[in-house]
Amino acid sequence: MSDNLQRDFNAELCAFLDASPTPFHAVDSMIKRLAAAGFQALDEADRWFLEPGQGYYITRNDSSIIAWRQPTDRCAVEHGWRLVGAHTDSPCLKVKPCPELHRHGYFQLGVEVYGGVLLNPWFDRDLSLAGRVTYRTTEGDITSALLDFERPVAVLPSLAIHLDREANSSRSINAQTYLPVVMGQTETKPDFRQLLKLRLQDKGVESVESVLDYELCFYDTQGATLVGFEQEFLASARLDNLLSCFVGLQALIEGRDDRIGQVLVCTDHEEVGSMSACGAQGPMLAQWLERVLPEAGRRNRSLARSMLISVDNAHGVHPNFSDKHDSNHGPLLNAGPVIKLNANQRYASNSETSAFFRHLAEQVQVPVQSFVVRTDMACGSTIGPITAAELGVKTLDIGVPQFAMHSIRELAGSQDAYGLYRVLQHFMQVQRVPG
CATH class of the missing domain: 3.40.630.10 (Zn peptidases)
Structure with a gap:
């Protein structure tokens, strides 16, 4: 029992x-x-x-x-x-207030490090985005809603070892330059707040006039599970x-x-x-x-x-x-x-x-x-x-x-x-x- x-x-x-x-x-x-x-x-x-x-x-x-x-x-x-x-x-990676980057055709978001993050494991994971979004309604009110993209929308690719032969012995992570997250490929730099508005509307929030601000962080989409030969461990x-x-x-x-x-x-x-x-x-x-x-x-x-x-x-x-x-x-x-x-x-x-x-x-x-x-x-x-x-x-x-x-x-x-x-x-x- x-x-x-x-x-x-x-x-x-x-x-x-x-x-x-x-x-x-x-x-x-x-x-x-x-x-x-x-x-x-x-x-x-x-x-x-x-x-x-x-x-x-x-x-x-x-x-x-x-x-x-x-x-x-x-x-x-x-x-x-x-x-x-x-x-x-x-601890996590939080999206900056003005996060949009467009380099070599790649759309990226700049992040801040929240808390004492162990940074190396964040590379090469299937990342999604979630948090709170504050917006103005079409009636002129200011309100907030929870938002979760739910599916993988970003990745933080590692640099190949061929381009950094010391990666396994002496690589340190520069949080400003190494951590901008890759969201996709675009010809021009997207408007992140407009993307959030569209996502809110996709989730059934129909009265969004404009997104004013947000508190969003990336997270690993791999779910919690029991692991181990006899399922001795909980991984999450x-x-x-x-x-x-x-x-x-x-x-x-x-x-x-x-x-x-x-x-x-x-x-x-x-x-x-x-x-x-x-x-x-x-x-x-x-x-x-x-x-x-x-x-x-x-x-x-x-x-x-x-x-x-x-x-x-x-x-x-x-x-x-x-x-x-x-x-x-x-x-x-x-x-x-x-x-x-x-x-x-x-x-x-x-x-x-x-x-x-x-x-x-x-x-x-x-x-x-x-x-x-x-x-x-x-x-x-x-x-x-x-x-x-x-x-x-x-x-x-x-x-x-x-x-x-x-x-x-x-x-x-x-x-x-x-x-x-x-x-x-x-x-x-x-x-x-x-x-």
Whole structure:
């Protein structure tokens, strides 16, 4: 039975990854699943009339989302909130504002590098284009729509090794000159905004007068799939960190307990520092909390009984590069979720929160691993320390182990997402947290 549940879970995870090529599409995918589960949309500009036991969600910038089940005020104070946090963005190549290039008969688009992209794997992939387009309607209104070309429309060809004999030993990538993407062959330079208008019309948006601006990125059209001799691995784009968004979403939907405030917060811009109106270093989560518990004293008492689990993937030990890990802290794929620790507070885990997670995992029979970066290497960070500092809430950093983080195609264990989901679902239902 558990094998069937894991297989079904992975099938839904793959469908979510394929439907979510950008943060805008990821939030849209989550909204559809929340609506199907009975959650109601709220607008931050409206007054809210919240009913205990009802699920709600809000979005900001179309790329960040907070979803929750509203407890009674008494339960919120007595039991606190169980929060799961993740981020919707992934490193990618974004189209520039004036991107058109026409060289030697080839139509190209200039791009910016978003986040810490592993650039080499982007070459020679079948690329499509997706994101948000803002336009003026024929009635004079300004509105936005999600756009996805869906099929391969571009490629970034490698230079042949015959023309660069040092390619395998010393080639470095100049992001300005090497990355303009080839879209096709034309006699003249096309108007990119006009192409977007035509694509919107092809998708059934008929009232477009002119495209004013856009936020678009390229993505690999190869879909998520299970690979390996026994399908041990999950291969996909954007595992960091849409895998965590999906796991947290399913834990919220399936872990209902009306006595406890259950929250999923998935914010944008983590890969570039989280400092934005819809990022973890912005005010979105704190402003939400002020609205669901307006009285400051009760809100602070509730936070003291709350806990946030920041979910962001961890570096699994690569068999060809095991020297990049501390020998006692090399997480294995398919060996359970990873508690992430750092003495310098790059991760927010402490002995109480990590012990509590171990306790929860034992109760649902899911193994747990630990990750500490080599002492002579720099450590990345997550939304965990940022949110802990903003709210003063007890926080744990965890994630499933993966290979090729920030590549155009990443690899995780096919057992780990479902195992993490089981622990987070249990976390959503516990009445007390440590401290």
